[in-house]
Amino acid sequence: xxxxxxxxxxxxxFTHEELKSAVFRTLDALGPRRRVLALPPDITRVHSRAGExxxxxxxxxGDRLHAVLPAxxxxxxxxxxxxxxMFPGVPQSLFRVHDxxxxxxxxxxxxxxxxxxxxxxxxxxxxxxxxxxxxVEAGFDLILSIGQVVPHEVIGMANYTKNVFVGTGGRxxxxxxxxxxxxxxxxxxxGRADNPVRRVLNHAAGKFxxxxxxxxxxxxxxxxxxxxxAIRGFFAGDDDRCFLQAAELSLKVNFVMMDRQIRKAxxxxxxxxxxxxxxxxxxxxxxxxxxxxxxxxxxxxPGVKEFGEDPGIDQLIRKYGxxxxxxxxxxxxxxxxxxxxxxxxxxxxxxSSEGRFQITYCPGHLTxxxxxxxxxxxxxxxxxxxxxxxxxxxxxxxxxxGEEIFYISNPALGLWAWRGRFEQ
Numbered sequence: 001x002x003x004x005x006x007x008x009x010x011x012x013x014f015t016h017e018e019l020k021s022a023v024f025r026t027l028d029a030l031g032p033r034r035r036v037l038a039l040p041p042d043i044t045r046v047h048s049r050a051g052e053x054x055x056x057x058x059x060x061x062g063d064r065l066h067a068v069l070p071a072x073x074x075x076x077x078x079x080x081x082x083x084x085x086m087f088p089g090v091p092q093s094l095f096r097v098h099d100x101x102x103x104x105x106x107x108x109x110x111x112x113x114x115x116x117x118x119x120x121x122x123x124x125x126x127x128x129x130x131x132x133x134x135x136v137e138a139g140f141d142l143i144l145s146i147g148q149v150v151p152h153e154v155i156g157m158a159n160y161t162k163n164v165f166v167g168t169g170g171r172x173x174x175x176x177x178x179x180x181x182x183x184x185x186x187x188x189x190x191g192r193a194d195n196p197v198r199r200v201l202n203h204a205a206g207k208f209x210x211x212x213x214x215x216x217x218x219x220x221x222x223x224x225x226x227x228x229x230a231i232r233g234f235f236a237g238d239d240d241r242c243f244l245q246a247a248e249l250s251l252k253v254n255f256v257m258m259d260r261q262i263r264k265a266x267x268x269x270x271x272x273x274x275x276x277x278x279x280x281x282x283x284x285x286x287x288x289x290x291x292x293x294x295x296x297x298x299x300x301x302p303g304v305k306e307f308g309e310d311p312g313i314d315q316l317i318r319k320y321g322x323x324x325x326x327x328x329x330x331x332x333x334x335x336x337x338x339x340x341x342x343x344x345x346x347x348x349x350x351x352s353s354e355g356r357f358q359i360t361y362c363p364g365h366l367t368x369x370x371x372x373x374x375x376x377x378x379x380x381x382x383x384x385x386x387x388x389x390x391x392x393x394x395x396x397x398x399x400x401x402g403e404e405i406f407y408i409s410n411p412a413l414g415l416w417a418w419r420g421r422f423e424q
Contacts, residue, residue, distance in 0.1 A: 001237075001238060001239040001241075002029075002237055002238055002239070003235075003236075003237040003239070003241045003242055003245075004025075004026040004029045004030070004215070004236040004237055004238075004242075005022050005025055005026045005029075005234060005235065005236040005237075005242075006233075006235050006236075006237075006241075006242065006245050007022060007233060007234055007235075008220060008231075008232050008233020008234060008235070008249055009232065009233070009249070010232060010249070010252045010253050011232075012230075012231070012232050012233060013224055013230040013231070013232070014230070014231035014232075014234060016052070019049070019052065019053070019056070019231060019234060020056055022234045022236075023053055023056045023057065023060070023217070023234075023236075024056070024060055026215075026217065026236040027057070027060050027061075030142065030215065033061070033064060033141050033142040034064055034141055035064065035066050035138070035139055035140045035141050035142070036057070036061050036064050036065045036066060036140065036141075036142045036143075036144065037066065037067050037068075037069060037134065037135065037138070037140040037142070037143045037144070038054050038057050038058075038065060038067070038068045038069070038144045038146060039069055039070075039071050039143060039144065039145045039146060039163060039164065039167065039168060040053070040054045040068065040070055040071065040087075040146040040147065041070065041071055041146075041147050041148070041163070041167065042070040042071070042072045042075055042078050042082075042086075043078055043082040043085070043086055043272075043273070044075060044273060044274075044279055044412075045147065045148060045412075046085070046086050046272075046273060047148070047221060047229055047273075047410070047412065047413065048147055048148035048219055048221060049148070049219050049221060049229075049231055050086075050146045050147050050148065050219070051086035051087045051088070053146050053217055053219070054068060054087050054090055054146060055087060055088065055089050055090055057144060057146075058089070058090045058091075058094075065094065066094070066138070066140070067094055067095075067096050067134065067138070068087070068090060068094045068095050068096065069095075069096045069098055069132060069134055069135075069168060070095070070097075070098065071098065071145075071147070071163050071164075071166075071167025071168050072097075072098050072100075072167065073098075073100065073166050073167050073169065073174055074100055074171075074174060074309065074310055074313070074343065075279075075309045076309050076310070077097045077098075078095070080092060083095055096134060098132050098167075098168050099132075100169065100170055100171055100174065101170075101171055103132055103133055103134075104130045104131060104132055104133060104168075104169065104170035105130065105131060105132075105133045105136050105137070106128045106129065106130050106170070107129045107130070107131060107136075107204070107208035107209055108128075108129050108204065108207055108208035109126045109127065109128050109129065110126060110127040110128075110129065110200055110203055110204050110207075111126055112124055112125055112126045114200070114203060115127050115180065115196075115200055118196040118199050118200055119180055119183070119184055119196045120184075120196075122180075122183045122184060123176075123179065123180050123183055125176060127173065127176050127177065127180075127200050127204070128170070128172050128173050128176075129165060129173065129204035129205075129207075129208045129209065130165065130169045130170035130172065130173040131164060131165065131168050131169060131170075131209070131212075132168040132169075134168075135164075135168065135212060136212070140213065141213055142213050142215065143212060143213055143214045143215070144214075144215055144217055145159075145160075145163045145164055145214055145215070145216045145217070146163075146217045147159040147163050147167075147217075147218065147219070148218070148219045148220070148221055149218045149219070149220055149235075149243065149246035149247050149249075149250045150220075150221070150250055150254050150412070150413070150414070150415075151190050151191045151250065151251075151254055151255060151286070151414065151415035152190065153181070153186050153189070153190055153282075153285035153286070153350050154166075154177065154178050154181040154182075154189070154197060154346070154350075155177070155181060155189065155195070155197045155198055155201070156189045156190060156191065156192040156193060156194075156195045156197070156198055157191070157192070157193045157198075157243075157247045157250060159216070159218055159243065159246075160198075160202075160216055160218070160240065160242075160243035161198070161201040161202050161204070161205045162198075162201060163216075164205070164209070164214065165177070165201050165204060165205070166201075174343050175341060175342035175343040175344075175346075176342055177197055177200070177201065178342060178343040178346035178347070179342035179343065179345060179346045180196060180197050180200065181195075181196075181197045181346065182325075182345070182346035182347075182349040182350060183329075183346075183349075184196050184197070186285060186288070186350060187288075187289055187421070187422075190285070190286075190289070190415055190417075191251060191255050191415050191417070191422075193243070193244055193247040193248075202240065214238065215236065215237070215238045216235075216236065216237060216238065216242050216243065217234070217235075217236045218233075218234070218235045218236070218242055218243060218246040219231050219233065219234055219246075220232045220233035220234075220235075220246050220249045220250045220253060220254070221413070222253035222254055222413060222414070223395070223413065227395075229413075232249060232253050233245075233246060233249045254413065254414040254415060255414065255415050255417070256290075256414055256415070256416045256417070257417055257419050257422065258290050258416060258417065258418050258419060259418075259419055260418065261290060261291065261292035261295070261418045261420075261421075262287070262290050262291050262292060262295055262406045262416075262418075263292055263295050263296075263404070264295060264296050264297075264298070264403065264404070264405045264406070265287050265290070265291060265295065265296070265297045265298065265405065265406045265407075265408065266298045266300065266388045266393070266405050266406070266407050266408070267283035267287065267297065267298070267299050267300065267407075267408045267411050268300045268390045268407075268408070268409050268410070269283060269299065269300065269301045269302070269303065269304065269411075270303070270410060271302045271303025271364065272303065273303075273410075273412070274301060274303055274304060275303050275304060275305055275306065275309075276304060276305070276306045276307060276308060276309050276314075277301075277304060277306075277307045277308075277317070277351065277361070277374075278306075278307065278308050278309050278313065278317075278347060279309070280299065280301050280304050281347070281350060281351040282411040282412050283297065283299045283301075283408070283411045284297065284299075284350070284351055284352075284353070284359060285350055285351075285411075286408075286411040286412075286414065286415050286416060287408065287411065287416050288353070288356075288357075289415075289416065289417035289418060289421050289422055290406075290416040290417050290418050290421075291353075291356070291357045291418075292357070292418075293356050293357065294356075294357060294358070295357040295358070296357065296358045296360060297353075297357060297358065297359050297360065298360045298362065298379070298384060298388065299359065299360065299361050299362060300362050300381065300384060300385060300388065300390065301361060301362055301363045301364060301381070302363075302364035302381060302385075303364055303365075304361075304363040304364060304365060304366060305363070305364065305365035305366065306365075306366075307366075307374065308344070308347075312341070313341065313343070313344045313347070316337060316338060316341055316344040316348075317344065317347070317348065317374060318370070318373065318374065319337075320335075320338060320348055321348070321373065321374040321375040322348055322351040322352040322353075322359075322374055322375045322376065323348070323352060323375050324349075324352045324353075324354045324355055325349050325352070325354060328345055328348045328349050328352075329345075331345070332345050352375070358377060359376050359377065360376070360377045360378070360379050360384075361376040361377070361378060361379070362378075362379045362380065362381040362384045362385075363381065364381055387400065387401070388400060388405065388407070390407075390409065393405075393407040393409075394407065395407055395408060395409050
């Protein structure tokens, strides 16, 4: 087990040449490889700089890089234009599409007793360790799992084994991992590298995936003083040390611990990144621990045109709505369609305020009736964009028309929490 590269700090800002040197040093240390597979995230993680790293991997290996499999989980496949935007210079012929319904293999099963023990008795089901069959059947001698470590609503901190077992996982594994995290509670998970969901996935990796030649390339990304995205750290290895060191740095640069609660938050969703509430509800996940009781969260969502990335999940969100944990769990007990799609149930829990604060959605392509039907409050996007113009706001506290607001330009880049609530 090896840690091939570990470097960064809260003030580090990797140049392209420095990142290239770090990636190439890592690949040099791995020795000769003949058949390489890259597992980067998709366009919804475009800020991870994984596209740049994948291009460096291609530059290094050339025709020994046999395939690129974006770890889309249940997201829609990337379009050619999205591939060109995120992975410029990497041949489109290398890209494969993950089929999370039919194109997977099960490596093994984590026993229900282990899942029950880790969840404190909250759930009692076995968890299947599923991956895309390409990882197992194509004879790769190196699988590079590439991505950003950042606070995450399902697994505490994104990446590492999640990129493999969820990003290239199957329906049952994805559903059950999401549901485990939702039932355990986001507030108990987010920002924590060690938690029940992570333990289940890591247990599966140690038991069932040791034969897969996986090496992890992790970035930590935040904005610099000029407001531009900066790589604060790069960590590479084939065990959990690279992940834990990246998570430690991410908490320093991506986790905003606040001394007072937010009464009104305004979050902007970049239309190139957020097309659905499935993705856009990061505005809720990442701010809920900072919002006061009876606060208002305003979500400016010019690109949002649907609820679920998948048509079946979209239908379930429209049917049941963001109605809070007790009602969602009751619906799971009584309705087979939701019980058979636990990731959708988990998403409905994640996207609810639990009645504690108000969520006002301002979508570019959904109607008032559609927003009202899922238990959000609707507001006209043009009106709210004029009132809270992103071009004139800075991240953090602002005063608009005599009203104090807290503005977030991209919720995917961090996690915000009131110190009192987080410590509880």
